[in-house]
Amino acid sequence: MKLFKNLLKSPMFVFGASLFSLVLFAAFVVPFFYDISQVTRVGNPYDAPSGKYLLGLDHLGRDYVVLLLRGLRSSLYVGLLAGVIATVLGTLIGLIAGFKGGLIDDVLSALTNLFVVIPQLVLLILISTSIGESGRSLTLIAVIIGLTGWTWSARSVRAQSSAIKSKDHISLARLNGDGGIRILLVHILPYLFSYVFMVFIILISAGILSESAISMIGLGPVDTQSLGTILNDAKNNGALTDGYWYAFLPATGIIISIALSLYLINTSMDGVFNPRMRK
Amino acid sequence: MLKKYPTIKFISTRAGWYFITLLVAVTLNFTLPRLGPNNPVDIIMGQFGSGLSAHEAQQREERYLMEFGLIRMKGGEIVRDGEGRPIRTSLIEQYGSYVGMLAKGDLGTSFRSSEKVWDIILRALPWTLALQIPTIILGWFIGNLFGAYAAYRRGIFDKALFPMALFLNSFPFFVFGMLLVYAFAILFRWFPPMGGYDLALMPGFSFAFILSAAHHYVLPFLSIFLIGVGGGAIGMRTMGIYELGTDYIKYAKWLGLKESKVLFYVFRNAMLPQITGLALSLGTMVGGALITEMIFSYPGLGMAMLSAIQNQDYAIIQGVTLIITVSVLIANFSVDMFIAFFDPRVKAGIQMGKGG
Numbered sequence: 001m002k003l004f005k006n007l008l009k010s011p012m013f014v015f016g017a018s019l020f021s022l023v024l025f026a027a028f029v030v031p032f033f034y035d036i037s038q039v040t041r042v043g044n045p046y047d048a049p050s051g052k053y054l055l056g057l058d059h060l061g062r063d064y065v066v067l068l069l070r071g072l073r074s075s076l077y078v079g080l081l082a083g084v085i086a087t088v089l090g091t092l093i094g095l096i097a098g099f100k101g102g103l104i105d106d107v108l109s110a111l112t113n114l115f116v117v118i119p120q121l122v123l124l125i126l127i128s129t130s131i132g133e134s135g136r137s138l139t140l141i142a143v144i145i146g147l148t149g150w151t152w153s154a155r156s157v158r159a160q161s162s163a164i165k166s167k168d169h170i171s172l173a174r175l176n177g178d179g180g181i182r183i184l185l186v187h188i189l190p191y192l193f194s195y196v197f198m199v200f201i202i203l204i205s206a207g208i209l210s211e212s213a214i215s216m217i218g219l220g221p222v223d224t225q226s227l228g229t230i231l232n233d234a235k236n237n238g239a240l241t242d243g244y245w246y247a248f249l250p251a252t253g254i255i256i257s258i259a260l261s262l263y264l265i266n267t268s269m270d271g272v273f274n275p276r277m278r279k
Numbered sequence: 280m281l282k283k284y285p286t287i288k289f290i291s292t293r294a295g296w297y298f299i300t301l302l303v304a305v306t307l308n309f310t311l312p313r314l315g316p317n318n319p320v321d322i323i324m325g326q327f328g329s330g331l332s333a334h335e336a337q338q339r340e341e342r343y344l345m346e347f348g349l350i351r352m353k354g355g356e357i358v359r360d361g362e363g364r365p366i367r368t369s370l371i372e373q374y375g376s377y378v379g380m381l382a383k384g385d386l387g388t389s390f391r392s393s394e395k396v397w398d399i400i401l402r403a404l405p406w407t408l409a410l411q412i413p414t415i416i417l418g419w420f421i422g423n424l425f426g427a428y429a430a431y432r433r434g435i436f437d438k439a440l441f442p443m444a445l446f447l448n449s450f451p452f453f454v455f456g457m458l459l460v461y462a463f464a465i466l467f468r469w470f471p472p473m474g475g476y477d478l479a480l481m482p483g484f485s486f487a488f489i490l491s492a493a494h495h496y497v498l499p500f501l502s503i504f505l506i507g508v509g510g511g512a513i514g515m516r517t518m519g520i521y522e523l524g525t526d527y528i529k530y531a532k533w534l535g536l537k538e539s540k541v542l543f544y545v546f547r548n549a550m551l552p553q554i555t556g557l558a559l560s561l562g563t564m565v566g567g568a569l570i571t572e573m574i575f576s577y578p579g580l581g582m583a584m585l586s587a588i589q590n591q592d593y594a595i596i597q598g599v600t601l602i603i604t605v606s607v608l609i610a611n612f613s614v615d616m617f618i619a620f621f622d623p624r625v626k627a628g629i630q631m632g633k634g635g
């Protein structure tokens with residue numbers, strides 16, 4: 001609670017949290033008042049914004065507000081799913097490597113270091129092309145991003161958990177006869193909660209950006225809209241060079257808002273949580 | 280024997296480690312595209328096979344199968360079963376022939392143009408290297424300078440710089456590229472929106488061509504550079520503030536050392552972890568820069584990749600991904616070596632036999 005009060009004192013956190021709340025509001029409350037269930041042609045390609053269609057129409061004459069809201073929801077879904085997968089994987093691998101040490105640590109760290117240097121974009125492109133048009137669903141893309149995005153978090157969690165391992169209360173627990181898993185869950189993980197939470201926030205943001213990036217290059221989901229596919233359509237249909245600002249400015253604005261707000265939340269938490277943990 | 284030469288031991292362990300990573304990368308590059316249900320030959324035949332007679336189609340299919348190492352060969356001839364059909368190879372055999380071809384420097388042939396993938400890459404690579412190497416290094420360096428200065432000065436400079444760096448750093452590459460194109464190429468028309476040079480000119484060492492290439496260079500350069508500055512500044516600021524609070528700096532100040540000398544110590548000590556940071560983020564940086572190339576239709580590897588993806592040209596996709604991974608590995612290895620020779624802390628570790 002005290003931590004939360006400290007957070008509220010940070011202007012960075014307040015700004016980030018408000019911006020993110022706004023994003024959530026648009027994604028989950030606005031649809032109650034604005035029907036986004038239908039994606040249909042309502043006018044001519046790239047009709048300019050009007051009173052009825054506030055952000056104009058896309059290259060197929062579809063309402064951009066509907067597309068953006070649906071895209072935003074898809075992006076948040078991808079971010080959450082990919083973030084959960086990557087965080088769980090990274091935390092588990094990092095925890096076990098840092099806590100167990102020895103051969104297990106060597107193997108897990110080698111694996112982590114290996115995947116840190118192979119660019120995630122390369123893996124995403126290779127897997128997405130192999131799946132082909134027909135199978136590229138939003139969920140599958142989220143899973144792939146999660147499965148390829150854990151390395152960085154594993155590295156940092158490993159460093160943290162190996163630092164905690166040598167603390168006195170761990171030795172006490174051992175003397176008490178506690179088993180490895182119990183020590184890991186009861187005596188180490190709670191110390192890392194704030195850290196893991198911060199990692200989670202960054203991985204959500206990274207997941208959203210990865211999805212937009214591969215959608216941008218035409219490897220996006222085929223079953224729905226995402227902010228990335230909106231940008232891809234805009235680019236492929238010459239909206240950028242023809243100057244139809246409403247085809248890409250709102251989408252880029254939403255992506256920046258998500259990335260910036262999550263990043264600010266993370267950075268401000270770092271400032272509040274970290275003095276204790278910093279080496 | 281190597282114990283006497285810790286440096287050589289360190290270099291060889293690191294090199295060995297990168298070699299293993301390379302093997303894994305090659306294996307992934309081979310396996311991942313084969314995970315899906317699509318056989319590359321079926322895809323090409325689906326695209327180009329229509330309108331051919333049965334005999335022609337069969338010939339063409341066999342040629343592609345041969346090229347992809349999907350059928351067994353003996354002395355340049357296709358090995359056939361009793362009914363005259365070619366015998367398919369197993370995955371292991373395919374992997375063997377893939378690695379064998381790579382060892383000979385053969386990345387295969389494009390599906391579309393029957394051009395060698397290696398030639399396509401060689402044409403694109405100079406553009407990518409010319410765009411990415413200076414941009415990433417300069418962005419990182421300038422960012423570090425700003426960050427160190429902000430950490431030292433604090434006050435207004437820091438208050439203005441830090442939020443701006445945070446803002447820049449949270450920009451995804453492709454988004455930033457799009458906004459720059461819109462603002463400076465479409466609205467103001469200061470710079471061309473796409474391409475690497477004026478297509479009316481022949482690439483060469485003529486004045487007009489170099490001028491045109493430089494003109495086209497500005498926007499892609501800025502979009503990668505500014506994001507790098509943001510990231511570098513944030514990292515360096517944090518490191519700098521941490522270093523400024525350490526005992527050795529307090530001691531140096533009590534001794535009455537000159538301000539510039541103290542700042543130099545701070546910069547040097549905070550710089551080295553930043554180099555490691557750069558190495559770790561290289562994969563992301565290069566990936567982002569490739570997407571930037573696609574936004575600007577810059578004639579580098581990113582664009583080669585984009586058109587390959589649109590054409591489902593697996594041979595080019597696989598070739599480009601491999602070259603990207605290898606480049607990132609080489610860059611990482613160089614940074615590793617750089618740190619080993621310039622960071623006194625790591626150097627001491629190597630000398631004591633802890634390195635590797």
